[in-house]
């Protein structure tokens with residue numbers, strides 16, 4: 001059913017990414033799992049060189065220009081094999097968004113070709129210890145000094161923090177809601193350092209850590225957009241890239257959970273028959289499949305609307321909410337079906353269960369999604385980023401004629 005959303009090009013791309021993930025990523029998952037707190041730079045570089053970070057970068061800047069549905073398929077396929085590497089890929093696609101949306105022509109020509117070819121990994125650094133969902137509460141500052149700004153502050157949970165080449169850092173340059181400003185900060189800029197990496201529960205192999213800025217001097221020409229555009233840059237990147245990217249991460253993990261559980265229930269015998277034949281287990285397997293199908297439909301539908309240039313912020317928000325909820329519920333049910341075996345760390349389910357927990361917080365927690373959806377319901381939503389930035393959201397993708405209006 002969800003394949004009806006895909007063109008021949010999408011299906012070919014899916015086969016290509018799937019083959020790559022099986023051949024190149026799968027053999028390295030065990031090593032990443034065995035080394036919490038480390039990240040596989042070589043593997044990240046190899047994935048980046050496939051050009052997939054440039055999925056939504058216009059071919060005029062060297063990108064694939066295949067759109068958000070294609071991007072979803074790429075992330076999903078990688079995450080079926082490694083959530084960490086899918087998270088790595090999406091973090092730099094997210095990092096490219098601010099340049100695509102708000103970069104000057106010179107910034108686009110400088111950065112997008114190297115991002116698209118995979119030699120430059122961009123990031124976006126918004127979150128701080130005292131301001132997660134409350135973006136306007138951030139404390140990092142930027143003070144103008146002639147032709148430079150001096151940036152100081154502390155950014156946390158930055159995707160690709162320790163392997164990124166250019167960070168998109170949002171800081172406060174003046175008071176008020178129009179007081180945030182975004183800058184491109186190259187990783188070797190004096191005054192920028194990385195805090196020692198703190199391992200997390202899952203996504204082993206993905207670096208999402210801390211940036212420390214201490215009077216880090218960046219030229220005014222590195223400002224993205226205008227002074228005061230920082231909140232718009234953070235929000236638009238999060239809605240148009242963060243939400244669909246994390247949707248795709250949870251979708252890939254969800255598929256892997258369902259596949260693994262179906263295999264397990266078919267192979268394991270109890271009372272002389274496969275577990276899958278027990279009515280209670282079969283019922284649970286049906287529920288897994290139902291959740292997965294519904295989740296994929298919301299995911300593909302939302303990004304298809306985005307590719308078609310239609311207003312779809314609520315669809316992107318809802319698909320993130322639905323996918324994360326569904327994948328976490330399925331992970332929990334899959335654990336029940338596996339019983340004690342699910343806890344063994346030499347089996348994939350334990351890793352998938354941990355990895356899927358990492359999809360709740362980024363690009364807005366579930367609470368934030370519900371908050372935004374309530375605003376849609378009440379007619380108090382303030383922005384439709386999909387509409388405002390439609391002219392710089394190139395789809396480039398050919399879609400089948402299935403109506404999704």
Ligand SMILES: Cc1cc2nc3c(=O)[nH]c(=O)nc-3n(C[C@H](O)[C@H](O)[C@H](O)COP(=O)(O)OP(=O)(O)OC[C@H]3O[C@@H](n4cnc5c(N)ncnc54)[C@H](O)[C@@H]3O)c2cc1C
Nearest residue numbers: 124125126127132133134157158159358361362363365367
């Ligand atoms: C895998 C991963 C990758 C990430 N990548 C990046 C990145 O690349 N760049 C970056 O800047 N950040 C990144 N983050 C950080 C992420 O954006 C934050 O975790 C997120 O904004 C939530 O902030 P917080 O964790 O501080 O939670 P808080 O905002 O402190 O929330 C704590 C609790 O309060 C609830 N809450 C907060 N505000 C509200 C509200 N208004 N209404 C109702 N409930 C509310 C939340 O739902 C949550 O339950 C990443 C995080 C993860 C886990």
